[in-house]
Amino acid sequence: MKTHWLIGGLAVVFAMGALAFVQGGDAQGDGAAAAESGQPIAFPHNQHAGAEEGQNNMDCQFCHFSAERSVDAGLPSVNSCWGCHQVVAGRTEQAQTEIAKLRGYFERGEQIPWNRIYKISDHAHFPHMRHINAGLECQQCHGEVQTMGVLNERDPAWGGDNMGWCIDCHREPDPETGLQQASTDCAVCHY
Numbered sequence: 345m346k347t348h349w350l351i352g353g354l355a356v357v358f359a360m361g362a363l364a365f366v367q368g369g370d371a372q373g374d375g376a377a378a379a380e381s382g383q384p385i386a387f388p389h390n391q392h393a394g395a396e397e398g399q400n401n402m403d404c405q406f407c408h409f410s411a412e413r414s415v416d417a418g419l420p421s422v423n424s425c426w427g428c429h430q431v432v433a434g435r436t437e438q439a440q441t442e443i444a445k446l447r448g449y450f451e452r453g454e455q456i457p458w459n460r461i462y463k464i465s466d467h468a469h470f471p472h473m474r475h476i477n478a479g480l481e482c483q484q485c486h487g488e489v490q491t492m493g494v495l496n497e498r499d500p501a502w503g504g505d506n507m508g509w510c511i512d513c514h515r516e517p518d519p520e521t522g523l524q525q526a527s528t529d530c531a532v533c534h535y
């Protein structure tokens with residue numbers, strides 16, 4: 345079941361990637377912002393996950409593959425980037441420069457050392473899978489990532505450095521039972 349979804353997803357994603365490549369609309373790399381982002385490669389979310397013309401409408405979980413089964417959402421390996429980019433070379437000089445960096449990591453067999461943006465203290469515990477399986481959308485906590493260029497700061501609505509943000513949502517009533525939707529016992533988040 346899951347495997348079929350994944351293979352179907354892959355096919356669609358590759359087809360769309362190829363389409364965007366052939367069509368060659370106007371490239372919207374956030375060039376300047378990118379160079380200053382402090383990320384090792386200026387990876388723009390909108391070009392990959394955006395649904396506008398010339399964007400690739402990829403599912404978040406195509407890359408963040410473990411969000412529904414693990415504590416961490418996961419980041420794609422350099423090989424999965426290269427699976428597309430050995431063909432997709434980029435249309436602008438900026439894109440080609442960034443994709444050349446990607447090739448460098450791939451050829452050296454190194455993973456890309458992305459800088460972490462969203463992080464809570466080690467004394468608290470956040471399991472992605474519990475939230476995704478409860479039907480929450482990534483955007484509720486991370487904002488409209490599919491419209492963003494290079495990520496270099498947290499969405500202002502994210503409150504993971506403030507326990508009240510977690511507790512407030514956990515206290516909200518479940519629409520079916522009217523009881524609070526998730527536990528607020530200290531021990532579920534701190535252990």
Ligand code: HEC
Binds near residue numbers: 383405461463483
């Ligand atoms: C083509 C692969 C790909 C797709 C599709 C993708 N992402 Fe990402 N995402 C990445 C990579 C690579 C990073 C690390 C670089 C960065 O922070 O931008 C990342 C980083 C992130 C981060 C920040 C992680 C941190 O460092 O704390 C969030 C949040 C995120 N993505 C959410 C999303 C959401 C939501 C979607 C769907 C709308 C999505 N991503 C689609 C590859 C992808």
Ligand code: HEC
Binds near residue numbers: 371400402429
């Ligand atoms: C499913 C195919 C696919 C995957 C997987 C993929 N990309 Fe892309 N990427 C594209 C397409 C298509 C474009 C748009 C290229 C264009 O317009 O020529 C693009 C554009 C880019 C650009 C150029 C942005 C700019 O400035 O214009 C960079 C950099 C990039 N991708 C990095 C990555 C990295 C890093 C990963 C892995 C985390 C990744 N890509 C995964 C298809 C993919």
Ligand code: HEC
Binds near residue numbers: 480482483
């Ligand atoms: C209920 C809020 C919430 C939802 C929903 C959520 N996240 Fe997160 N996300 C967080 C928090 C909190 C952290 C920091 C976790 C930590 O430091 O342990 C985080 C961290 C991340 C990270 C970086 C670390 C990692 O887990 O790999 C990525 C990538 C990410 N989220 C992507 C996603 C994606 C993709 C989705 C949707 C499939 C999603 N998140 C849904 C709150 C959320």
Ligand code: HEC
Binds near residue numbers: 468469484485526533
């Ligand atoms: C937007 C709403 C929302 C936010 C924000 C949120 N959660 Fe949750 N959380 C939920 C829901 C809904 C569940 C219940 C999932 C279920 O019933 O399985 C849950 C479940 C959990 C669980 C599992 C509880 C158990 O009984 O085992 C933990 C741990 C958790 N959340 C930690 C956090 C932390 C830490 C934060 C803040 C960094 C946070 N959550 C922010 C909605 C949220």
Ligand code: HEC
Binds near residue numbers: 464532
């Ligand atoms: C739903 C998850 C959740 C629950 C339940 C929870 N906490 Fe927290 N707590 C957090 C998060 C997230 C932080 C902030 C982490 C950070 O700073 O990145 C935090 C921070 C703290 C801190 C550090 C002080 C601070 O302000 O940073 C203390 C002490 C603490 N919690 C105690 C408790 C106690 C006692 C309970 C039970 C009454 C409790 N927590 C219940 C998620 C939770």
